[in-house]
Amino acid sequence: MRASGLLAVGSDTVMGTAERRGAPRVGAREQQYYRPLWVEEPARRRRLPDPVRTAAVRAVLLIAVTLIQAMVAFLCTMAGSWLAFPMVISSVVSTIAATWGALDVWVTRQVWNQRHGVVSVPSSTARALRRERRRTRRQERAAERAQERIRRRGAAGQLSHS
Template identity: 65%
Template sequence: METDERRSGVRAAAAAPEPAGRARVPRQLWVEEPAERRRMPDPVRTAAVRAVLIMSLTIIQAVVAFLCTLAGSWLAFPMVVSGVASTVVATWSVLDVWVTRQVWNQRHGVVSVPSSTARRMRRERRAARREARSRARKEARIRRRGAGGLSRA
């Protein structure tokens, strides 16, 4: 619903008297919408927040270094040197987000890709466990039959 539609709806509702027997439905302040994308895993989100904080501090430091250079302050040289160092750290933190995301996907499987390697490996492990359980049940059945002799006949 657009803002103009909401405004016109409010004016129309205020101008027209309510019919008897119908209660007025209050407008909702918050409308829940389904999420289009899944939430990021915790380690990836932590790395992303860390990277954003480091990058913002690096940008602030670069602005201060620039302003100190324009002003001819003695602080300009140390700020430029530390700005270069913090740029390296910021680049490292962005790479950390990328690597953390790749590691998460590799360990936990990519849900959205049907031909996921992790999904195939999980399927194979489940099949192996199922096979081992059925083999163990068969072995137990054979042992029970062999131990009792001809008690069933």
């Protein structure tokens, strides 16, 4: 007898599909069905660098505190409390700090990209143009080498100029 619905759900996840349909039990070990709790998926975007992530967390905390202070200031104002004025002043200061925090994330990200480089994938047209330029440069160098070879051979092979 099962004491709670939680056990019933838990034991159903361990049972195989054949057992749930009423098929005869072959063996408890052979028939167990393993289903992972979650499936790992590759990340869509790369992880933020540590300094940028730190700045982002700081900014989110500042913005959250600012929103809470603004709500408390509004409620104190509606209630006519003496705390309304100090809360409004602190909300203004906190708004400035939250704006600074958001700008800090942006600046930190720009500095990180400048110092450590940005992974960029050139477009196919840019790649084709570079390939074409390389091909023409190689051809020019090969032609120059051939001309130089001809000049050297021509001078060495002659016995006289007359």
